[in-house]
Amino acid sequence: MPEVRPDLSVRIGPISMKNPLMVASGTHNLDYGELYPLDILGAYVPKTIRMHTWPGNPPPRTAEVPSGVVTSVGIPSKGWDAFVREDAPRLRALGIPVILSVVGKTEDEYAGMAERAGSLGFLAGVELNLSCPNIKAGGLAFGSDAKTAASLMDKVRKATSLPVIPKLPPDYGRVVEVAKACEDAGADAIAMINAPPAMVIDVDTRQPVLGNRTGGLSGPAIRPMAVYMIYRVYKAVRIPIIGMGGACDARDVIEFMLAGARAVALGTVNFFDPMAVPRALEGLREFTTTNGIDDINSLVGAAH
Amino acid sequence: MVEVQCEVMNNREVAGGVWNMALRSPDLAGTARPGQFCMLRVNRRLDPVLRRPFTFHRILPDREYIEILYKVVGRGTDLMTGLEPGAFVDVLGPLGNGYAIPEDARTIVTVSRGIGIAGLVALAEEARRRGVNVLALASFSNKDAVTGTELLDYFGCETALHTDDGVHGGTALVTDGLGARLAGRQVDQFYTCGSRRLAMAVYQWSAGHGIPAQVSLEQHMACGMGACMGCVVEAFTSGKRDAKAYRRVCKEGPVFWAWEVCGVA
Numbered sequence: 001m002p003e004v005r006p007d008l009s010v011r012i013g014p015i016s017m018k019n020p021l022m023v024a025s026g027t028h029n030l031d032y033g034e035l036y037p038l039d040i041l042g043a044y045v046p047k048t049i050r051m052h053t054w055p056g057n058p059p060p061r062t063a064e065v066p067s068g069v070v071t072s073v074g075i076p077s078k079g080w081d082a083f084v085r086e087d088a089p090r091l092r093a094l095g096i097p098v099i100l101s102v103v104g105k106t107e108d109e110y111a112g113m114a115e116r117a118g119s120l121g122f123l124a125g126v127e128l129n130l131s132c133p134n135i136k137a138g139g140l141a142f143g144s145d146a147k148t149a150a151s152l153m154d155k156v157r158k159a160t161s162l163p164v165i166p167k168l169p170p171d172y173g174r175v176v177e178v179a180k181a182c183e184d185a186g187a188d189a190i191a192m193i194n195a196p197p198a199m200v201i202d203v204d205t206r207q208p209v210l211g212n213r214t215g216g217l218s219g220p221a222i223r224p225m226a227v228y229m230i231y232r233v234y235k236a237v238r239i240p241i242i243g244m245g246g247a248c249d250a251r252d253v254i255e256f257m258l259a260g261a262r263a264v265a266l267g268t269v270n271f272f273d274p275m276a277v278p279r280a281l282e283g284l285r286e287f288t289t290t291n292g293i294d295d296i297n298s299l300v301g302a303a304h
Numbered sequence: 305m306v307e308v309q310c311e312v313m314n315n316r317e318v319a320g321g322v323w324n325m326a327l328r329s330p331d332l333a334g335t336a337r338p339g340q341f342c343m344l345r346v347n348r349r350l351d352p353v354l355r356r357p358f359t360f361h362r363i364l365p366d367r368e369y370i371e372i373l374y375k376v377v378g379r380g381t382d383l384m385t386g387l388e389p390g391a392f393v394d395v396l397g398p399l400g401n402g403y404a405i406p407e408d409a410r411t412i413v414t415v416s417r418g419i420g421i422a423g424l425v426a427l428a429e430e431a432r433r434r435g436v437n438v439l440a441l442a443s444f445s446n447k448d449a450v451t452g453t454e455l456l457d458y459f460g461c462e463t464a465l466h467t468d469d470g471v472h473g474g475t476a477l478v479t480d481g482l483g484a485r486l487a488g489r490q491v492d493q494f495y496t497c498g499s500r501r502l503a504m505a506v507y508q509w510s511a512g513h514g515i516p517a518q519v520s521l522e523q524h525m526a527c528g529m530g531a532c533m534g535c536v537v538e539a540f541t542s543g544k545r546d547a548k549a550y551r552r553v554c555k556e557g558p559v560f561w562a563w564e565v566c567g568v569a
Contacts (some may be wrong), residue, residue, distance in 0.1 A: 047531075055550055062526050062534035067350040069526055073533045076550065157551045220350050271527035272345065272354050274396060275307055295468045 006288035007295045010042065010262050012240050013163045013188035015124045017095050017263060019043030020253065020296060021281055024244045024267030025101035025127065025167075027072065027218075030090055032270070036278045039096050042263060045254025046091060048101040048129050050077035051109045057210035063200040068221030068246070069268055070163045070198045072212035075103055075132075081117060090121055097124035099165065103132045107152050111159040112143075118160040125163035128156060130178075131194045131216075141167040143194075146181035153185035163188035165242065170196045170222075170229060179233045189231060191242040191265070193226045219268040227259045233300050248276060250283025257296070258303035305399060305518070306331045309392045313369060316386070317450035320374050322419060323385055330368040332397055337359045337425035339520055342372070342397030343528040344384070344428050352380045355396065357525045359423035359497070361452075361559070373422035374436040375565075378499065378505055389549040399528050400558045403427045409492040411437040418444055420498025421452040422521055427495060439491075440464065443483075444500075471490075482509055493514055493560070498522055507566035517562035523553040530555035541563045 008019035019042040026047045028193070028286040032038065056076030063070045076088070090174050091098045104110040114126045132144025143149050149166065156164050166182045168175055170193035179190050195216025200209045208214070226245025234241060243261025247253055248269040256264045288296055310327035318324045332342065342356035362371040374381050387393060405412065405427075412431055414424040421442050428438045438461040444450045445470045456463045464485065494510040494517035496502050503519040510517040526532040536550035539560060551557065551564075 026533075027531060030531065031305075031529050031531070035307060047533075054535070055531065059534075059536055059550075061536065062523065062524060062532065064354050064524075064526075066353060067353055069354065071526070071532070071534060076533060170399070219353055268353075268526075271532050274529060 006233050006293055008026055008284060008288065009243075010297060011226055012043070012165070012242060012263050015043065015099070015163055019098060019262040019281060019284065020257065020261075021284070022099075022242065022244075022263055022265040023270060023276060023277065027270045029040040030276075032274060037096055040278060040281055041096055043099055044091065044094055044095040044122065045265065046087060046159055047126060047128075048075050048077075048103050049081050050075060050103055051078040051113055053077060053082075056124065060209060060280075061215075062209050063209040063215070064083055065200060065217070065221065066172040066215050069246040069271070070200050070210065070215040070220030071195070071218050072215030074174050074208045074212060075236060080113060084116075086118065088122075092122040098122065101167070103131070106136065106249050107155045109288060110152060111155045114156045114160040114162065114164065118162045119173045123162060124231040125165055125188070126156070126160060126197075127165045127191055128152065128164065130166050130193070131169040132288070142173065143167075143178055145179045149178045150185040153182045153187055157186035165191050165274040166190045167191035167194055167234075169194050170225060170245070172229070175229050176232050176236045179237050183237045185240050187239060189235070189240045189242055189262075191243040192233065193222070193229055195245075196222060196225065208228070217272065218246065222246045223252060223255075227255055230256060230261050231259040231303065233237050235304065247251065248273065248280075250280045250287055253284060253288060254299060256266040257299040258301070260301045260304070262297070262300050305397065307394065307396045308332065310395045312387050312389050312391045312393060314389060315387050318373070318388070320448040322449065322451050323374050323376065323381075324371055324389070324451075325374065325384065326369050326371045327393065327395060328369045329395065332370050332395065333363055333365045333368050336363045336370060336398035337401030337402035337560070338363065338430045339423055339518075340398040340400050341423075341528070341554075341558060342370075342395050342399060343525070344372070344522070345396075346380045346383045347369075347392040352383075354380075354526055355528065356380045356384075357399075357528055357554070359520065360364060360426050361422045363426055366428070373425075375419045381441075386501055394478075396528060400554055401556070403520070403559050405434065405436060406492050409440065409488065409552075410434050411491050412493050412495065413439045413441065413486070413491050415441045415494065415496045415502060416443065417499040417502045418449060420502070423497050424495060425452045427456050428461050429459050432461065438462065439485075441485075442466070457521055493517065496520070496562075503562060504566050507554055507562035511567070512560065518559050519562045519565055520559045521553050521557050521565065523558075525554050526552045537565060540567075
């Protein structure tokens with residue numbers, strides 16, 4: 001019998017991907033292309049950018065914990081113009097959908113970058129990092145309540161015709177209502193979860209380890225939290241979910257899909273297993289073949 | 305850069321709490337340069353989850369292996385001591401920028417403290433292979449911590465050993481008496497590794513005499529590939545005081561010019 005290649009292709013709104021694998025912003029760079037061809041990915045998400053230059057947080061920026069890392073990098077950025085000059089041509093050359101992750105301190109900054117992103121002509125979508133403090137709202141994250149998230153989403157929606165994908169903070173109490181508010185305000189998909197707030201204290205110095213004192217926990221430690229929140233949001237929205245939060249291999253990717261994710265980003269695993277993407281892709285082919293799954297979309301939400 | 309499964313050929317304690325691991329890899333041995341590093345995955349489990357960075361202690365392309373020298377400081381390095389010959393470990397490398405030996409160099413000076421000698425041994429071996437004279441100043445906390453100096457002797461370096469307990473007749477600071485030792489000699493470049501205090505001392509002396517110095521920095525790293533932005537240090541990017549920025553030790557380093565990390569030239 002000739003081997004049938006299972007169909008791994010998925011759609012995130014209008015974005016067609018040949019497989020559900022992505023990378024989470026800030027956990028990958030184009031140097032990984034020395035290890036494997038980056039166009040095996042379904043879509044690429046470069047490190048979140050800001051409109052203006054920003055040095056990021058003081059070191060130490062990482063603290064290792066069992067099965068995870070607490071980081072507080074602070075999204076350093078060389079600013080929009082340098083991004084367009086230095087990174088955009090290399091991202092365009094990847095030949096796969098590129099979703100640009102942006103962060104701002106005001107709604108206007110987000111909207112301005114979304115508008116400019118559209119004018120570059122090659123981007124497949126814009127991801128909004130909603131975990132950043134909103135200066136106008138006294139430093140509360142843009143994604144911390146439904147009204148603030150919807151207001152931002154609405155402003156960005158009017159600024160670009162590109163697909164817009166808000167990336168939600170992992171707030172157990174509010175994640176469902178924030179996701180729904182984003183959907184109602186025109187979001188094409190939801191990305192979740194961002195790293196939950198966390199802290200590590202050195203018992204010898206009696207001080208937090210990180211230069212910024214607090215950070216975000218990422219890595220396999222947060223996977224069950226991500227799966228649970230995706231499971232809940234899947235029941236509440238009709239738009240597709242891009243799942244992330246500790247996924248390391250093909251079985252994790254499938255777990256996220258069963259919970260309700262249509263695409264899955266590998267994040268922190270790229271730090272300790274730089275070949276995680278090709279391994280997960282091979283694993284997905286194996287799993288779908290072995291289990292007679294013709295279309296990977298049939299797994300989405302199947303745990304419900 | 306490659307990710308390779310390397311066979312452990314040897315893994316033994318060579319000084320108090322300091323271990324040497326030899327890893328078979330034609331790829332790494334054939335491409336690594338002194339001052340570069342590799343990221344070693346201690347085991348396939350998720351605790352510890354991150355790889356550990358190690359500079360190349362010896363690079364032996366003909367014999368198709370590399371050596372690293374590591375001090376047992378935490379959980380990761382403690383687990384490493386349990387790796388026996390015949391085991392395989394996952395290694396990513398070579399990474400980062402190595403030391404530069406000037407084309408026409410005749411004499412270089414290496415200054416190390418403790419385990420910082422690890423990468424300077426690889427540099428000294430390369431320099432001697434090219435016929436460059438090496439004066440190696442090596443300082444340790446006590447005589448039981450001494451390691452690497454017999455290799456320096458073997459390569460034909462002029463080695464000056466200091467220990468804090470004075471057993472070898474040294475003084476407390478390796479840089480003490482640098483002036484007297486170097487009087488009347490033409491030195492082309494200084495190299496140091498590890499200790500920030502040592503880097504400052506070497507920088508001040510070398511800058512005062514108009515001699516370039518390279519410093520290799522150590523830092524906790526998550527990825528080693530420039531992606532996580534976790535290993536940054538504040539450094540100067542040009543001769544101006546306002547050109548200070550966070551630079552990644554893994555990518556822009558680990559070898560920096562001393563003025564970049566210690567001051568302005």
